[in-house]
Amino acid sequence: MITAFLFRSLDGKVLAGVAILIALAxxxxxxxxxxxxxxxxxxxxxxxxxxxxxxTYAMLALALDLVWxxxxxxxxxxxxxxxxxxxxxxMYLMRQIGPRGTYGDPILPDFMVFLxxxxxxxxxxxxxxxxxxxxxxLVAPGLLAFVFGWFAFRSRVNGVYLSIITQxxxxxxLLAFFRNDMGFGGNNGLTDFKDILGFxxxxxxxxxxxxxxxxxxxxxSLLLVSGIVRSKYGKVLVGIRDAExxxxxxxxxxxxxxxxxxxxxxxxxxxxGALYVPQVGIIxxxxxxxxxxxxxxxxxxxxxxxxxxxxxxxxxxxxxxxTVFTGLFPDAWLFALGGLFVAVxxxxxxxxVGTVAQFVTRRRQNKAAAKADTINGNPQAAE
Amino acid sequence: xxxxxxxxxxxxxxxxxxxxxxxxxxxxxxxxxxxxDPAALIKALGTANFTDAEKIVGDLGKTGDIxxxxxxxxxxxxxxxxxxxxxxxxxxxxxGSQMTLIDPLSxxxxxKEAKGGLVKIKINNGLxxxxxxxxxxxxxxxxxxxxxxxxxxxxxxAPSQDNLELLDTALAKEKDGxxxxxxxxxxxxxxxxxxxxxxxxxxAIALIRAVGGQDAxxxxxxxxxxxxxxxxxxxxxxxxxxQADIALWNSVQNITYGISLGxxxxxxxxxxxxxxxxxxxxxxxxxxxxxxGAYCTxxxxxxxxxxxxxxxxxxxxxxxxxxxxxxxxxxxxIERCVIRFLYGRPLETLLATWGxxxxxxxxxxxxxxxTNQEVANPSWMSGSFGLGGLTITWNRLWILVFSLSVFxxxxxxxxxxxxxxxxxxxxxxxRMASSMGIRTPFVDAFTFALGSGIAGMAGVALSQIDNVSxxxxxxxxxxxxxxxxxxxxxxxxxxxxxAFSLGIVNKFLEPYAxxxxxxxxxxxxxxxxxxxxxxxLFALKGRAVEA
Numbered sequence: 001m002i003t004a005f006l007f008r009s010l011d012g013k014v015l016a017g018v019a020i021l022i023a024l025a026x027x028x029x030x031x032x033x034x035x036x037x038x039x040x041x042x043x044x045x046x047x048x049x050x051x052x053x054x055x056t057y058a059m060l061a062l063a064l065d066l067v068w069x070x071x072x073x074x075x076x077x078x079x080x081x082x083x084x085x086x087x088x089x090x091m092y093l094m095r096q097i098g099p100r101g102t103y104g105d106p107i108l109p110d111f112m113v114f115l116x117x118x119x120x121x122x123x124x125x126x127x128x129x130x131x132x133x134x135x136x137x138l139v140a141p142g143l144l145a146f147v148f149g150w151f152a153f154r155s156r157v158n159g160v161y162l163s164i165i166t167q168x169x170x171x172x173x174l175l176a177f178f179r180n181d182m183g184f185g186g187n188n189g190l191t192d193f194k195d196i197l198g199f200x201x202x203x204x205x206x207x208x209x210x211x212x213x214x215x216x217x218x219x220x221s222l223l224l225v226s227g228i229v230r231s232k233y234g235k236v237l238v239g240i241r242d243a244e245x246x247x248x249x250x251x252x253x254x255x256x257x258x259x260x261x262x263x264x265x266x267x268x269x270x271x272x273g274a275l276y277v278p279q280v281g282i283i284x285x286x287x288x289x290x291x292x293x294x295x296x297x298x299x300x301x302x303x304x305x306x307x308x309x310x311x312x313x314x315x316x317x318x319x320x321x322x323t324v325f326t327g328l329f330p331d332a333w334l335f336a337l338g339g340l341f342v343a344v345x346x347x348x349x350x351x352x353v354g355t356v357a358q359f360v361t362r363r364r365q366n367k368a369a370a371k372a373d374t375i376n377g378n379p380q381a382a383e
Numbered sequence: 384x385x386x387x388x389x390x391x392x393x394x395x396x397x398x399x400x401x402x403x404x405x406x407x408x409x410x411x412x413x414x415x416x417x418x419x420d421p422a423a424l425i426k427a428l429g430t431a432n433f434t435d436a437e438k439i440v441g442d443l444g445k446t447g448d449i450x451x452x453x454x455x456x457x458x459x460x461x462x463x464x465x466x467x468x469x470x471x472x473x474x475x476x477x478x479g480s481q482m483t484l485i486d487p488l489s490x491x492x493x494x495k496e497a498k499g500g501l502v503k504i505k506i507n508n509g510l511x512x513x514x515x516x517x518x519x520x521x522x523x524x525x526x527x528x529x530x531x532x533x534x535x536x537x538x539x540x541a542p543s544q545d546n547l548e549l550l551d552t553a554l555a556k557e558k559d560g561x562x563x564x565x566x567x568x569x570x571x572x573x574x575x576x577x578x579x580x581x582x583x584x585x586x587a588i589a590l591i592r593a594v595g596g597q598d599a600x601x602x603x604x605x606x607x608x609x610x611x612x613x614x615x616x617x618x619x620x621x622x623x624x625x626q627a628d629i630a631l632w633n634s635v636q637n638i639t640y641g642i643s644l645g646x647x648x649x650x651x652x653x654x655x656x657x658x659x660x661x662x663x664x665x666x667x668x669x670x671x672x673x674x675x676g677a678y679c680t681x682x683x684x685x686x687x688x689x690x691x692x693x694x695x696x697x698x699x700x701x702x703x704x705x706x707x708x709x710x711x712x713x714x715x716x717i718e719r720c721v722i723r724f725l726y727g728r729p730l731e732t733l734l735a736t737w738g739x740x741x742x743x744x745x746x747x748x749x750x751x752x753x754t755n756q757e758v759a760n761p762s763w764m765s766g767s768f769g770l771g772g773l774t775i776t777w778n779r780l781w782i783l784v785f786s787l788s789v790f791x792x793x794x795x796x797x798x799x800x801x802x803x804x805x806x807x808x809x810x811x812x813x814r815m816a817s818s819m820g821i822r823t824p825f826v827d828a829f830t831f832a833l834g835s836g837i838a839g840m841a842g843v844a845l846s847q848i849d850n851v852s853x854x855x856x857x858x859x860x861x862x863x864x865x866x867x868x869x870x871x872x873x874x875x876x877x878x879x880x881x882a883f884s885l886g887i888v889n890k891f892l893e894p895y896a897x898x899x900x901x902x903x904x905x906x907x908x909x910x911x912x913x914x915x916x917x918x919x920l921f922a923l924k925g926r927a928v929e930a
Contacts, residue, residue, distance in 0.1 A: 074730045148910075155914040160665055160729050164864050165910045171861050172906040175899050290861065294667075294737050301734060334745035341738020345731045346724055 014226045017309050018219045025215035029208035045204045050323065052211040052279045054316045059218045059272035061299040061311035062225055063265040068297070069306035070229050071261045072241030073158075077166030078269050079293035080173050081141035083283065085270025087177075088140050090190035090283040091124060092133030093201070097194050110192070111185045121183040130197060137274040138267045145266030146259065153255035153262075158244065167290050174288035189284025196278050207279070214275045218312070221268050226308050228264070237261055298337070301344050304351025313353060421451055425487050428458070429465035429472040429504060436506070437513045444517025445549065452521050454487035459514045463487065464501040475501055516541040523553040528562065535565040542569070542606070544577040568594055575606045575614070584614055592621040595628050636773050637890050645886025646783040647845065649879060651859040652866035653790060654838030656878040658714075660867050661797075661810050662830055664722055665733035668740040669863060670856025672710045672835045676842020677851045678747060679706035681756045696761045699843060706839035713743075714835025718828045726813075726827070740856065748853040758846040778847050785844050789837060794875055796833075806830050810873075865909050871919030881920060885909075 028051070031043040060082050067073040094109040103113040107120055126132040148169060152162055180186035199206045228234050239247040240254055248254045277283045286292070295318075303314020318340070325333045348355055424439050431439055440458075443451050457463045457474040464475035464482065473484035473493065481495045506514070515537045522534035535553075538546050550570040557563045571587035591599050600622055607618045651673060658666040683702040687694050694701070717739055725732045760778060767776040797803035808816040809826045817823045842855070849855060862885075870881025885905060892901035916922065 074733075151911070151914045155917055157913055157917045160663075160733075161868060161913060161917055163665070163730065163733065164868055165913050167861065168865060168906045168910055172903045172910075175903050175906075179899055291857075294734075297734060298738075331745065331749055334741045334748075338738040338741035338745070341741070342721055342735045345735040345738075346721065349731065 011226075011230075013309050014222060017222055017312065021215045021219035021222070025212040025219075028211050028215075032208045032211075033204060045207050048204075048207045048211050049279050052207070052214045053276060054319050055211070055214040055218050056272045056276040056279070057296075057299065057319055058312040058315040059214070059221050059275070060269050060296055061303065061315040062218070062221050062308075063268035063272065064296050065300050065305065065308075065311040066225050066228065066265045066268070067261055068300060069311075070234065070241060071237045071258055072244070073258060073262060074163045074297065075166045075262075075265075076163045076290060076293050076297065077170035078265070078296050079290075080166075080170035080288055081145060081266040081269035082273035082276070082296075083173070083177075083285075083287035084141045084144060085137045085273030086277040086283040086287060087184060087190070087273075088127075088133055088136040088270070089274035089277045090193075091127040091136075091184075092130060093193040093196060093278065094190050095124070095128040096196065097192065100194055101192070109185070109190070111180075111188065112183070115180060117183075124183065134274075137270050141266040141270035141273075142263050145263045149259045149262040153258045156255075167293070170288050170293055171290050174285055174290070177285035177288055185284070187285065189282060189286075190277075191282040191284075193278065193281055201278055201281070210275065210279050214279070217271060217275060221271075222308060222312070224264075224268075228261070229308070233257065233260075295337075298341055298344065300351075302340065302348070302351055304353030304355070304357075307351065307353040307357065310351050310353035314351065317352075421446055422488055425454055425472050426470065428463070429470060429502075433507050433510055436504075436510050440510065440513045440517045444513075444521060446521075450488055452518060453490060455514050455518050455521070457487065458504065458506060459511055459518075461503060461506070463504045465504055466496060467500055467502060472504070473501075475503075512541045516543055516546060523549060523566075524556070528559055531557070531559070531562050532565065535562055535569050539565060539569040539572055539602075542572040542576055542602075544573060546570075546573050547577060547579075564594075572602055572606065575603075575618075581611065581613055584611065585617055588614070588617050588621050592624055595625050597629065599625050600629075632771065632773065635771075637894070638887060639773060639775060641887030641890035642883060643779040643783060643886070644890055645883035646779075646786040647848070648862055648866050648886050649790060649882035650782065650786040650841040650844055651838075652863040652878055652882055653786070653793065653875075654834045654836075654841060655863045655867050656870075656875055657793070657834030657837065658831055659864070660872045660874065660878065661806065662827070662834070663729055663810070663872075664725075664831070665729050665736065666834070667733055667737040667860065668717065668743060669736075669834075669838055670858075670860035671740045671743040672714065672838035672856070673842040673845060673859055674747065674851075674853065674856035675710050675713060675743065676706035676839030677758065677846035677849075677855055678751065678756070678842075679709050679839065680843045680846040681751075681758050681851055684758060695759075696763060698759075699761060699764075699847075702843045703840055706843045707836040710839025710842070711832040711836030715828055715832040717835070718831035722831060723824065723827060740860075744853045744856070751853075753853060755850040755852045758851050760847055764847060782844050782848065786841075789840060790875070790879055793837065797875065802826075802829070865906070868919055869909050869912065871921035874919075874921040877919055877921035 028043060028048060031041055032045065032048050035042040037044075060078060063081075064075060064078045067075055097109065099106040101110040101113075103110050105113050108117065112120070127136070148166075152165065157165065176182055177184050177189075178187055184190070193201050195201050196206065199209075229237065236247065236252055236257055239250075239252075240257060244254060273283075273287075296315075299315040299318050300311045301314070302318055303312065304310025318337075321336070322333060325336055344351070350358060421443065424443055428436055428439050440455070443455065454463065454474065462474050462476070463472060464484075465472055466484070472487060474487050475482040475484060475496075477483075477498075478495065481497055482501055484493050484496055485491065486493050518534070518537060522530045523538070525531055525534070531553075538550065547570065550566055550573065554563065554566050554570065557566055567590060571590040574587040575584050577584075588603070591602060603618050603622050603625075607615065651670075654672065655666060655669045658664050658669060680699065680702040683705055684695070684698045687698050687701070717736075721735050721739065722732060725735060764778040764781055767774050769775075797806065805816070805821050805826050808819070808821060809823050809830075813823055816826075845855070845859070849858075866881045866885060867878055869885060870877030870879070888908070889901055889905050892904050895901075896904055913919075
């Protein structure tokens with residue numbers, strides 16, 4: 001059954017995408033580690049970390065695409081799930097610092113010593129073990145999505161209202177994580193990480209490995225989402241997106257199906273966040289800001305909503321553009337991003353991939369029609 | 384002020400000879416005191432010890448001679464000096480290495496003396512209090528109302544039985560209501576510590592209780608230890624009563640804070656109630672319209688400062704139409720260029736308007752810089768006034784008045800004007816309205832412009848209480864959406880109720896949970912509320928499955 005699931009998920013574009021990602025996962029570490037710094041093919045570590053970051057963003061955009069593109073739930077709070085996954089990983093990394101912190105406390109992270117706390121809060125226990133942190137990366141966002149979705153979908157909050165309350169959710173979390181009393185480092189968040197699973201987090205090898213992991217996880221997510229949307233369940237999801245009431249009247253349990261997609265998407269976002277934190281070296285409450293979550297929506301929209309490859313392309317393109325732009329003309333970036341929002345909604349409602357696909361299909365249809373016409377002996381009248 | 388610690392100087396290891404000397408000095412001072420001549424009394428001050436000095440000061444106070452005030456002031460300021468040569472007392476003013484001597488009664492300059500020839504008359508806290516009371520007594524009869532008020536206040540803070548006589552005299556003469564009230568209080572405080580009959584003291588306690596406030600609690604608390612044991616119960620009861628009153632006033636004050644926050648929310652949300660609530664556009668650029676309105680205020684004030692400073696008090700009145708027109712024009716352009724292509728696709732309007740908001744923010748940042756701009760309050764909006772136990776600031780009151788007037792004006796426009804009728808017709812059934820001859824694109828454009836213009840006017844008001852920076856709008860956008868969604872989309876009354884209930888709930892949670900946690904709780908409450916009523920407090924009723 002799983003084979004069938006995977007087999008179905010692998011059509012042309014997805015296969016190509018997965019292949020490219022796997023190739024990147026092998027190639028980039030080789031270019032970064034095996035070549036000398038003088039080699040023309042050498043990839044500096046900062047670029048590895050930068051592209052690794054883009055890949056985690058791509059995974060987040062893909063997660064959003066699952067619920068927005070295929071299920072019609074425009075979540076303006078996906079940054080919250082991303083940040084929660086990131087915080088789970090950050091807590092593990094904080095515990096790994098051990099006595100190497102500024103204050104040298106073997107158990108308490110620096111900020112707790114600074115706040116004069118005497119013992120670890122209960123929710124920090126267990127994060128010294130990687131498996132537990134990894135579990136929490138899935139559980140924390142998944143649980144939040146489950147509880148939130150359970151209430152929201154059951155009471156049929158949808159459309160604009162759902163978007164606005166997801167925004168309220170991430171805003172509330174933003175305010176909460178800013179508080180020092182919450183025990184997550186307040187304003188400064190978690191940073192100064194030393195190592196992950198015993199490897200120095202700054203080392204080139206670790207960076208390259210993290211990049212490969214991001215690429216592989218993204219490839220896995222691509223397969224997963226592709227499998228989901230091509231399954232029978234996926235067809236119903238699209239049905240819900242296009243006509244929710246009709247699907248409900250046909251006898252499907254709409255709220256459960258939405259809930260499943262929402263939770264899976266949140267967990268994917270959490271994993272993306274967990275891969276993001278060791279590569280950028282910090283997680284702070286700013287990740288919860290509503291503006292971040294809205295930006296994820298634009299990545300997805302630029303690449304192509306309801307396509308599988310689109311969000312990945314969109315996330316990499318927009319973020320690459322951001323890196324270049326903010327370097328060259330720092331003042332112009334917000335104009336460019338804002339203009340992108342407007343232009344994409346007005347002129348490219350299907351996104352880059354969607355528009356290209358539409359173009360290709362139309363040409364193919366035209367060709368087929370022309371061929372059919374020739375065969376039938378009616379060459380097209382010259383107009 | 385009243386709770387200032389009363390430190391009593393206890394001479395711990397006073398050498399015996401000093402005590403003997405003090406005794407001699409006191410004996411020497413006594414004959415001088417016998418006659419009530421102010422000059423002799425002041426001279427006696429020079430040699431008296433602290434205890435005697437207190438008595439002398441009390442006597443000075445009883446003379447009722449206003450001319451004595453400078454001398455007492457000099458004494459409390461440490462400027463009163465004793466000339467060693469003849470034992471006379473002067474007010475000394477430093478002039479180079481010498482001191483200029485001033486006669487304490489006449490105020491005339493009488494000569495100079497080397498610093499070594501003078502001894503400063505020392506005072507302690509007990510004496511200082513006596514001086515204040517004496518000054519109070521002397522100035523109680525002053526023709527200047529402000530001086531009398533201050534004097535009554537001083538006596539209130541330093542109760543003593545000796546003041547009673549003086550207070551009674553002053554009370555009999557006093558005409559001014561406020562001064563009279565303060566005098567009565569001062570008298571009541573002094574009565575509690577006196578040897579008057581119990582009934583008088585009970586009446587005094589009742590009077591203080593009726594006055595109320597934190598000061599009254601302190602007054603009674605200080606009087607309690609030295610008061611007649613029979614009065615203990617009365618004093619405790621009075622304190623409990625006053626504290627209950629204070630708690631009540633505090634919650635009333637919280638309600639006023641809540642109403643004030645509610646009016647700010649209403650003002651911020653009211654434009655959104657049009658663009659989002661009526662037109663169904665998720666207008667994420669709404670906050671930036673508010674921000675533009677605030678910058679209009681800034682520009683208008685700059686222009687007025689430069690060209691017509693005398694008009695400054697009118698700056699807000701001038702800024703209002705300017706902001707309305709400027710942001711309305713922005714809204715018109717946005718609607719014509721972007722939003723009209725997106726009707727019926729609310730989620731896309733969200734993205735497009737978010738993009739517009741980013742561009743507007745950056746535009747303002749590029750033009751005016753990222754820092755806060757200073758917008759001043761006109762004089763009629765500064766300051767505050769008291770109402771019972773409440774303090775109400777003028778700007779908050781004006782914002783409440785303004786937000787309500789905007790609200791009702793908008794309501795009238797929607798319900799009573801032909802434009803409002805067309806607006807409602809278009810939003811309810813676009814095609815039907817079009818068939819009836821309504822120019823729907825025109826109505827759309829001007830409805831959006833109206834919503835934006837109102838946001839701009841809100842910006843004028845909010846510039847008075849918030850920082851005018853490019854991020855101004857961002858801090859209101861989520862709150863505004865919460866208000867509209869909570870109140871119910873498409874219903875102005877819902878926006879009104881939503882704004883005030885969120886404001887009041889927020890301010891009531893704050894004392895218990897803190898400002899941030901209170902806000903989080905409100906957000907969580909709204910999220911839960913939406914589950915219960917997905918269409919808000921006042922939902923529009925309809926039969927459609929998917930409205």
